Amino acid sequence: MSDVNLQDLVRTDEGLISRRIFFDPDIYRAELENIFAKCWLYLAHESQLPNPGDYTTNYMGEDPVLIWRGMDGEIRAFLNSCRHRGMRVCRTDSGNARQFACPFHGWTYGNNGELKTVPNFEDGYFGDLEKENWGLHEVSRLTSYGGFIFGNWDADAESLDGYLGDLRWYLDILITRSLGGVEVIPGQQRYSVAGNWKIAAENFVGDSYHLAHSHGSAYALPIRQLNPANPMVFRDRKLEYYDIAMEGGHGFTQFTLSGERVEVDRMLAEEMGPEVVEYVEECHARLVKLSEAQAKVHALPFGNVFPNFSINDFSALRPVGLYLWTPKGPGNLEVWQWAATDRDAPQVIKDMARIDFTRFQSTSGIVGPDDTENFEQVTQSTAGVIGQRLDFNYQMTLERELVEGFDDVPGYISTYVSEENQRLFYQHWANLMDGGRGARQVYDKPRLAAQG
Ligand code: FES
Ligand SMILES: [Fe+2]
Structure with missing residues (x-):
């Protein structure tokens, strides 16, 4: 974005917008940062997740996310990526699960996002891995407006009410x-x-x-x-x-x-x-x-x-x-x-x-x-x-x-x-x-x- 002057490209006071904003890879990368990692994004509707364990998947920008209702009834959203080496933890579109075992090496996560079990925890990690620090990465903010669930990666973002x-x-x-x-x-x-x-x-x-x-x-x-x-x-x-x-x-x-x-x-x-x-x-x-x-x-x-x-x-x-x-x-x-x-x-x-x-x-x-x-x-x-x-x-x-x-x-x-x-x-x-x-x-x- 260093050589890009957006004021020259987006001249809404003249009704003119450069075609470059639809093509430039640097602008696109900046959009992922400034728009998709900072705005409230629609994830799912509550009617898709009526029961504990219900989940559905989506994207926030290019990041895959898993929207999952915990056994406590709360809906949370997580980066759908194993904390070990990044493998996609949930590989189906929607369903119901108490937990997911990562398909790569088997780290297993509960539907509140916590890392529950790790294969070879004793003889590989010698019990030293701090499992409480390696749960699924949670979407910072999640709010429903009348059943429409929105998520935001930015912990400091304004409220969804203010955003809408x-x-x-x-x-x-x-x-x-x-x-x-x-x-x-x-x-x-x-x-x-x-x-x-x-x-x-x-x-x-x-x-x-x-x-x-x-x-x-x-x-x-x-x-x-x-x-x-x-x-x-x-x-x-x-x-x-x-x-x-x-x-x-x-x-x-x-x-x-x-x-x-x-x-x-x-x-x-x-x-x-x-x-x-x-x-x-x-x-x-x-x-x-x-x-x-x-x-x-x-x-x-x-x-x-x-x-x-x-x-x-x-x-x-x-x-x-x-x-x-x-x-x-x-x-x-x-x-x-x-x-x-x-x-x-x-x-x-x-x-x-x-x-x-x-x-x-x-x-x-x-x-x-x-x-x-x-x-x-x-x-x-x-x-x-x-x-x-x-x-x-x-x-x-x-x-x-x-x-x-x-x-x-x-x-x-x-x-x-x-x-x-x-x-x-x-x-x-x-x-x-x-x-x-x-x-x-x-x-x-x-x-x-x-x-x-
Ligand atoms: S990538 Fe998930 S357990 Fe290794
Ligand atoms: Fe149309």
């Missing part, structure tokens, strides 16, 4: 609306993409611009829940969409703020029978209790929790999509994605959620591969000598004022479509990459809610 900031107001909509709580459908979909993780994250943070064009073929299909904006579904009212960016680099797009989405849900539910109508009304009543403003929002269509955790939540009738863009080098990422539904949703909704997620977002779905193709070819455009000298353009709505009139909704609200969210994402990224030494505030619009 205004985003909590929105996550509360998802968490509260879910009858019986959010439940992740067992299993996950994984695939490799020859793309930079930021290209995927920025797509969810605010790129509504691509929807009609990249997914035009999917939108042309007569599938009603895919596009409630289609006049066939929502005949007599235009949906007013907005983008919302938040401090901390989080952003969501395609929001409606005036109750349109619950009206769509009601209309579609009526066609599915009284049980589904009752379900939609119950979900809505829970949100009204939370607040009128949150009830009007009803769903969080596309968004990204900084840095690399994206969420789809279009309505009470469709699955919640959870996506991690896991970095595997500057030009590669692994997508890990899960579908979730409500624990107490009618069976017809649960069944539909599984089919819907696979149909739209899987590697053979009618939406997901459109994005994958974009992520890969955009990233490839940053690798050539000439390509690398150029900037990407993020100038849409650069000179436009933020939207006023929604004083009870937190965040920076901009028109749909816009690139406001992406600019804030990269501004935050650049600030963190500067080692927290106070990067120049390159983009600083007044916060709408504060204006009253």
Whole structure:
């Protein structure tokens, strides 16, 4: 990073970002240090670990982690690497175990991370190894927000609540609306993409611009829940969409703020029978209790929790999509994605959620591969000598004022479509990459809610 001046590469005040930040190996290495070893990262959902001994695996940056519920009921996360010579201790995706014996030489760890037994402890180590100092390396901080478990390697990091900031107001909509709580459908979909993780994250943070064009073929299909904006579904009212960016680099797009989405849900539910109508009304009543403003929002269509955790939540009738863009080098990422539904949703909704997620977002779905193709070819455009000298353009709505009139909704609200969210994402990224030494505030619009 010595010859890299991030202020030259990330000029969000001009809407210009150098292609180099998606390709440069030094920048990538610095991201692992300054972003992935310091930010709160999504690890798992509590519904995946209901019982003592339940575990699942994931990555934090390039470090493999094991998320494990101990016999004491507490969930902890560990570097999934034996303290002896580094072998991966847990080699399955998920399951239940009281302990793991390392496959290499057999050091054995309990599900609270402690090193329990060591082969040849007496005749090899002569009893001298201090086992209490050689337990699994624990993730410094682990906190759940409404069942969503986040971890942080940085012991001095701010609290998860502070990190999420205004985003909590929105996550509360998802968490509260879910009858019986959010439940992740067992299993996950994984695939490799020859793309930079930021290209995927920025797509969810605010790129509504691509929807009609990249997914035009999917939108042309007569599938009603895919596009409630289609006049066939929502005949007599235009949906007013907005983008919302938040401090901390989080952003969501395609929001409606005036109750349109619950009206769509009601209309579609009526066609599915009284049980589904009752379900939609119950979900809505829970949100009204939370607040009128949150009830009007009803769903969080596309968004990204900084840095690399994206969420789809279009309505009470469709699955919640959870996506991690896991970095595997500057030009590669692994997508890990899960579908979730409500624990107490009618069976017809649960069944539909599984089919819907696979149909739209899987590697053979009618939406997901459109994005994958974009992520890969955009990233490839940053690798050539000439390509690398150029900037990407993020100038849409650069000179436009933020939207006023929604004083009870937190965040920076901009028109749909816009690139406001992406600019804030990269501004935050650049600030963190500067080692927290106070990067120049390159983009600083007044916060709408504060204006009253
Ligand atoms: S690497 Fe695990 S016991 Fe040797
Ligand atoms: Fe897309």
